[in-house]
Amino acid sequence: MAGTVQWIAESVQEILQISGLTLQTFLVLCATFLLAYVVFKRPRNLPPYPAGRVPVLGHILALGRAPHLKLTAWRRQYGDVFTVRLGMEDVVVLNGYTAVKDALVDRSELFASRAPHYLFDVMSDFGKDIVGARWGPGFRQRKKFITAALRNLGMKVGTGSIEENIREEASCLRNRLLM
Template sequence: MTGAVQWIAEAVQEILQISGLTLQTLLVLCATFLLACAVFKRSGNLPPYPAGRVPVLGHLLTLGRAPHFNHLKLTAWRRKYGDVFTVRMGMKDVVVLNGYTAVKDALVDRSELFATKLPSYLFDAMVGFGQDIIAARWGPGFRQRKRFATTVLRKLGMKVGRGSIEDNIREEANCLRNRITEKNGQPFDIAHDVTVAVANIICSMAFGRRYDSEDETFRELSKAIATVVFQLGTVRIGNVFPLLRFIPVVNRPAINAWKESSKVEHVIREEISRHREHLDRENPRDFLDFCLLELEQREKVDGLTEENVVYMTGDLFFAGTETTATTLLWSLLYMILNPDIQNKVHDELDAVVGASLPALSHRPQLPYVNACLLEVMRIRTLVPLSGLATTQEVKVREFDIPKGTKV
């Protein structure tokens, strides 16, 4: 061992003498070489890169500054490079799938191979580093929590008959209608009222109660959720370059999002304490009741903890409130911009529903209303780019996608 070290030292000294370099210069050159290798490193058989890739930034400059329009650039690249290609996001490769066949193969036929999440420093901190469902890594714990939560939400959710959340939705819809009536035809911004209605439906499912729109706790909860969702959209560059979270000013949106998410967490913990005091084990009423029973019985989710319950409940608010409210607001805007279509929707509702509120049982009789809602979600997709990662090395077409690659 000593002889090998001595041989290396002598070889380095000889190289320095021949080349005329100093040791510091040699180290700088070596570091530059290693950095260049890291920047241009490419797995052996990845799909092709589109043109426009530069060192360190990858395709970020080509994609542009507006992340919500990235899917348009990817669509343009699809025409040139096909249904499967690779985009360099900073120092990381992201494989892009386009088209029905390629997407169905990944998300349906082989979904378990594309089922994990990559680290996202801000979102991970907000959800207990994978203790929830949305950001959890693939594994038995994630599968059990997801299956449990899905079963509970079906019991509480949209179905015809006893125990459906439909009654809560109709109640909130009636409150929203009354708020609009109070304006006497005067113009106003309906965004807050729509968000209140949606948030109260989530509260009904999660907590078994609704709040008055002026309730201080409820207003803080709604504001915190909106702030977190907005700030998450502004810190995407931090996921590409995680070291930016240590830079003052640049990391301010991330700090704000984390502070606001802690307010949501505080409300959920208070509700858990309240539910424990009034838990009816024979008749669970809401999501927290079912979770508390599972914490006692340990039947469906191995090792479920109260922390899991907090972050799983938070998922309901972060994933359900802003998304649903924004979809409704787009729907209202398109009704205003297209009065002929609004009249057709109105006529169908009058013919089927009449003066009462719509019910889930009316849905099969409202094909035009359903078509309009689906069209809104098509042209204003809230999450145009869904990001998963491979759980092992995967063959896609003629390409090899390494384990842990974002897709």
């Protein structure tokens, strides 16, 4: 094992000396290629892409001024489900009643969560409250707790609710503003 690692290190040094590269330049090149691979790789489980994808911009230029017409043309070519790259994000486009029903009704658990919002994630403790939580057991637990707490505080429908108090206060405020 040690002999193999030493042989690889000697081979890399020999290649660098022949090509005139320094070790720092070689490492920068490797890091650049690795970063480009991670950023531009396409997930394997997505529906097909239309042609004409530009790096970084995606299909934004191909959509033009009438994106609905271009999406309709792509629907004829690629079917009811296809992927469009908008900027650096992949967006799956669903067309037709059966595709939308299958995704949003039959497989609702898979599509129930919110989309990631990276800037908001960085600036806050995203996912620890009800507003930013992703769909799942944690979200359902928080929702159940908040609903019970609001119900106990008088936020219920019908008799015993605080709706009448709110109406009375709103009426007093309106009368005060009219004076």
